Amino acid sequence: VKTYLDCVPCIIKQAVRAPRRFTDDPVVLERILRKTMLAITEFDLSRTPPEMGCVLNHIMNRELGNPDPYLEEKRRFNMLASELLPGLRKEVKSAADPFETAVRLAVAANYIDFGAPAGRTDGLLAALFTEALSQPIKGGGASAIKRLRELAGEADSILYLADNAGEIVIDRLVIEQLPRGKVTVAVREGPAINDALFEDASVAGLDEVAEVVTSGVDLPGTPLNACPPAFVERFRSARLIISKGQGNFETLSDEPGTIFFLLVVKCPTVAQHLSCEVGDFVVAKNASN
Amino acid sequence: VKTYLDCVPCIIKQAVRAPRRFTDDPVVLERILRKTMLAITEFDLSRTPPEMGCVLNHIMNRELGNPDPYLEEKRRFNMLASELLPGLRKEVKSAADPFETAVRLAVAANYIDFGAPAGRTDGLLAALFTEALSQPIKGGGASAIKRLRELAGEADSILYLADNAGEIVIDRLVIEQLPRGKVTVAVREGPAINDALFEDASVAGLDEVAEVVTSGVDLPGTPLNACPPAFVERFRSARLIISKGQGNFETLSDEPGTIFFLLVVKCPTVAQHLSCEVGDFVVAKNASN
Numbered sequence: 001v002k003t004y005l006d007c008v009p010c011i012i013k014q015a016v017r018a019p020r021r022f023t024d025d026p027v028v029l030e031r032i033l034r035k036t037m038l039a040i041t042e043f044d045l046s047r048t049p050p051e052m053g054c055v056l057n058h059i060m061n062r063e064l065g066n067p068d069p070y071l072e073e074k075r076r077f078n079m080l081a082s083e084l085l086p087g088l089r090k091e092v093k094s095a096a097d098p099f100e101t102a103v104r105l106a107v108a109a110n111y112i113d114f115g116a117p118a119g120r121t122d123g124l125l126a127a128l129f130t131e132a133l134s135q136p137i138k139g140g141g142a143s144a145i146k147r148l149r150e151l152a153g154e155a156d157s158i159l160y161l162a163d164n165a166g167e168i169v170i171d172r173l174v175i176e177q178l179p180r181g182k183v184t185v186a187v188r189e190g191p192a193i194n195d196a197l198f199e200d201a202s203v204a205g206l207d208e209v210a211e212v213v214t215s216g217v218d219l220p221g222t223p224l225n226a227c228p229p230a231f232v233e234r235f236r237s238a239r240l241i242i243s244k245g246q247g248n249f250e251t252l253s254d255e256p257g258t259i260f261f262l263l264v265v266k267c268p269t270v271a272q273h274l275s276c277e278v279g280d281f282v283v284a285k286n287a288s289n
Numbered sequence: 290v291k292t293y294l295d296c297v298p299c300i301i302k303q304a305v306r307a308p309r310r311f312t313d314d315p316v317v318l319e320r321i322l323r324k325t326m327l328a329i330t331e332f333d334l335s336r337t338p339p340e341m342g343c344v345l346n347h348i349m350n351r352e353l354g355n356p357d358p359y360l361e362e363k364r365r366f367n368m369l370a371s372e373l374l375p376g377l378r379k380e381v382k383s384a385a386d387p388f389e390t391a392v393r394l395a396v397a398a399n400y401i402d403f404g405a406p407a408g409r410t411d412g413l414l415a416a417l418f419t420e421a422l423s424q425p426i427k428g429g430g431a432s433a434i435k436r437l438r439e440l441a442g443e444a445d446s447i448l449y450l451a452d453n454a455g456e457i458v459i460d461r462l463v464i465e466q467l468p469r470g471k472v473t474v475a476v477r478e479g480p481a482i483n484d485a486l487f488e489d490a491s492v493a494g495l496d497e498v499a500e501v502v503t504s505g506v507d508l509p510g511t512p513l514n515a516c517p518p519a520f521v522e523r524f525r526s527a528r529l530i531i532s533k534g535q536g537n538f539e540t541l542s543d544e545p546g547t548i549f550f551l552l553v554v555k556c557p558t559v560a561q562h563l564s565c566e567v568g569d570f571v572v573a574k575n576a577s578n
Contacts, residue, residue, distance in 0.1 A: 005305045005322055012326075013298035033294055034330050037301075041326045045319065 001250040003045045003052050004269050011049075012037060015056050018114070022060075022069045035059045049269075050192075050221025050247040057193060057220075068191040070114060070165075077112050077166025077194070078203045080125055085169055088129060092173050099149045100142070101133065102173040103262065107281045108132030109170035110163060110245050110264045114194040125166075138276040139261070139284030147285060148260045151240050152178050159238035160185045160210070161222055161252075163245030163263075168196040169204040171244065176209060183210040184234065190218030195247070221247035224255065246270055252286075259286040290539040292334045292341050293558050300338075301326060304345050307403070311349075311358045324348045338558075339510025339536040346482060346509075357480040359403060359454075366401050366455025366483070367492045369414055374458055377418060381462050388438045389431070390422065391462040392551065396570045397421030398459035399452060399534050399553045403483040414455075427565040428550070428573030436574060437549045440529050441467050448527035449474045449499070450511055450541075452534030452552075457485040458493040460533065465498060472499040473523065479507030484536070510536035513544065535559055541575075548575040 015036040019029055039055045061067055088105055095101035108128050137145065152158060160175060160183055162168045168187070175183055185206050188195045196204075201212045216228035222243075224232050235241065241259040243252055249261045249270065265271045265280045274282055304325040308318055328344045350356055377394055384390035397417050426434065441447060449464060449472055451457045457476070464472055474495050476485045485493075490501045505517035511532075513521050524530065530548040532541055538550045538559065554560045554569045563571055 005318060008322060008326070009298050009302035009305055012301045016294045016298055029294060030334065033297060037297070037326050037330045041323050041330065 001048060001253050001270065001273060003043070003047060003049050005045070006269060007049050007052060008040060010267065011040060011052050011056055014053070015060075018056070019060050019064065021114075022064050022066065028063055032060050032063045035063070048221060048223055048251045050219055050251055051223055051226070053221075053247070054192065054219045057191075061191070070191070070194040073114065074165035074194050074196075074200060075203075077164070078169055078200055081109065081112075081166045081169035082203070084125055084129065085172070088170065088173060089176075091129075091133070092177075099177045100145050102177045103145050103148070103283060104132045104135075104137065104281070105129055106167075106171050106174045106244070107137070107262045107264065107283060108135075109167040110262065112164050112166040112194070113245070113264075113266060114164075129170075132281065135281050137283050138265075138280040139274055139282035141283070144260065144283045144285050148242070148283065151258060155179075155238075155240040156182060157238050158183045158240045158242065159235060161215075161241065161243045161248050162187050162196045162201065163248060164194050165196045165200040166194075167244065168200050168206070172204050172206060172209065174242070175206065180209070184238070185210045185212045186215050186222070186231070186234075187212065188218055188220075189214040189216050192218050192220040195220050219247075219251075221251035223251040255286070257286070260284070261286070290337060290542050290559065290562060292332070292336060292338050294334070295558060296338050296341060297329060299556065300329060300341050300345055303342070304349075307345070308349050308353065310403075311353050311355065317352055321349050321352045324352070337510060337512055337540045339508050339540055340512055340515070342510075342536070343481065343508045346480075350480070359480070359483040362403065363454035363483050363485075363489060364492075366453070367458055367489055370398065370401075370455045370458035371492070373414060373418065374461070377459065378462060378465075380418075380422070381466075388466045389434050391466045392434050392437070392572060393421045393424075393426065393570070394418055395456075395460050395463045395533070396426070396551045396553065396572060397424075398456040399551065401453050401455040401483070402534070402553075402555060403453075418459075421570065424570050426572050427554075427569040428563055428571035430572070433549065433572045433574050437531070437572065440547060444468075444527075444529040445471060446527050447472045447529045447531065448524060450504075450530065450532045450537050451476050451485045451490065452537060453483050454485045454489040455483075456533065457489050457495065461493050461495060461498065463531070464495065469498070473527070474499045474501045475504050475511070475520070475523075476501065477507055477509075478503040478505050481507050481509040484509050508536075508540075510540035512540040544575070546575070549573070550575070 015033050019032045036056050036059050092098045092101045187197050187201050215222050216231045217226050243261050245263050246266050261284045263282050271278050304322050308321045325345050325348050381387045381390045476490050504511050505520045506515050532550050534552050535555050550573045552571050560567050
């Protein structure tokens with residue numbers, strides 16, 4: 001997904017709103033806005049929206065003098081999700097279809113998002129997960145989940161691209177359903193909004209059930225042309241890729257390979273791409289293969 | 290009203306959407322957006338939102354190679370309003386309170402707006418005017434209308450600041466209620482979105498019932514520090530000023546003098562200033578006197 005003209009006012013709105021979480025100094029707020037606008041004025045729109053988001057985050061973090069302003073929120077959501085995990089794991093185990101239930105919960109967990117216009121940032125996680133068990137799945141729907149299960153059973157290497165902190169705790173439920181010893185989880189290399197880093201993967205205990213690597217970039221998505229060769233090689237050689245969240249979708253929607261996108265749709269542009277609505281739960285396989 | 294940080298993403302959104310009315314050339318659309326962002330990056334936020342809007346309009350009109358892109362829409366709304374005028378004049382004449390009825394209709398007519406986030410641009414004018422007769426008036430409400438009538442009866446000079454084309458046709462109903470020979474109507478000097486110009490005042494026949502002048506600027510508001518001395522002198526010497534629309538409110542809310550603001554509220558920032566909601570019909574006297 002390239003960056004549309006409509007993405008520009010959206011990022012400028014975020015340039016006004018996001019920093020208010022961290023400061024009420026009008027001088028700092030105005031400087032972040034002006035510097036972001038100036039930088040976006042030169043942004044190449046053939047690049048992806050997460051790369052534009054990254055421009056804002058670098059400016060904001062520098063002006064705030066804080067390399068990881070969302071750290072506290074990330075920890076809070078890791079904790080909230082960890083508290084819910086045992087109950088949700090029971091839910092999965094007792095379900096008629098444990099795989100589908102795990103996938104549904106992992107999609108719902110993608111609601112935890114501070115960077116998207118329609119991300120949910122409150123603590124109403126428990127209600128969200130209950131909703132997720134019955135809510136219709138868009139994109140490929142139930143048949144995409146079925147196909148994902150089949151391909152996961154056959155694949156000798158699975159790359160799981162995590163998205164946000166908190167969410168990554170719930171991702172463990174899906175990873176526990178995948179064949180042991182074949183899964184690599186990728187997190188961001190450095191702070192990118194509230195996206196999961198190595199620390200968050202550890203809190204989620206993913207190092208116990210999978211190999212954990214980083215994408216090599218501090219971007220809220222995975223634009224392969226910006227990632228180091230070692231990561232790109234890992235991506236290209238994976239037989240199955242499970243991609244969480246809108247940022248990964250926006251950067252990988254045109255890549256070849258067998259990619260399943262699991263996300264909550266958070267903006268009208270992506271909704272249009274996926275022929276669905278903002279707020280929809282999506283499991284969609286990419287076109288190739 | 291100064292320009293708030295939140296006004297910036299709003300104007301950038303307009304920089305994406307407004308030009309689409311007039312072209313679908315992606316190169317022109319992108320150039321208008323980038324040039325507007327670059328210009329707004331340097332905009333002094335102590336100036337008013339209509340002055341920021343003017344930056345976009347100058348850039349858009351230049352890039353479109355069209356000094357008055359809204360001309361056709363302005364003429365269309367003048368015509369629509371003119372068709373409704375005889376019926377509305379009957380409504381005023383047969384009303385228990387003709388003055389209040391005329392004011393209500395003139396406030397409602399301010400819905401015709403192409404420059405504001407919540408302006409109404411469809412042709413549902415007739416329904417709008419019916420609504421206006423019973424809808425609660427916010428700001429000073431009915432007592433502000435009563436006070437306006439009293440002051441209008443006493444004033445030896447009344448300055449009526451028009452806002453949009455189409456709307457200005459309905460303004461005539463209020464002007465017909467004011468003492469003859471004492472009213473001056475001010476329109477914009479040059480194209481500013483769909484704001485009324487001299488041509489529109491003529492279509493409305495206002496030159497038959499009042500003196501018509503221009504503000505001296507092509508801005509969707511009346512920032513006195515940008516207006517020529519002759520207009521400022523006229524403004525300062527008027528005993529009563531009736532100001533139509535949000536742009537005039539935003540540029541004149543802090544001026545001394547006896548000013549009544551008649552408008553439909555079109556954005557959350559102005560709504561907050563007036564302690565009301567977006568979409569509310571407002572008649573409000575300024576603080577001084």
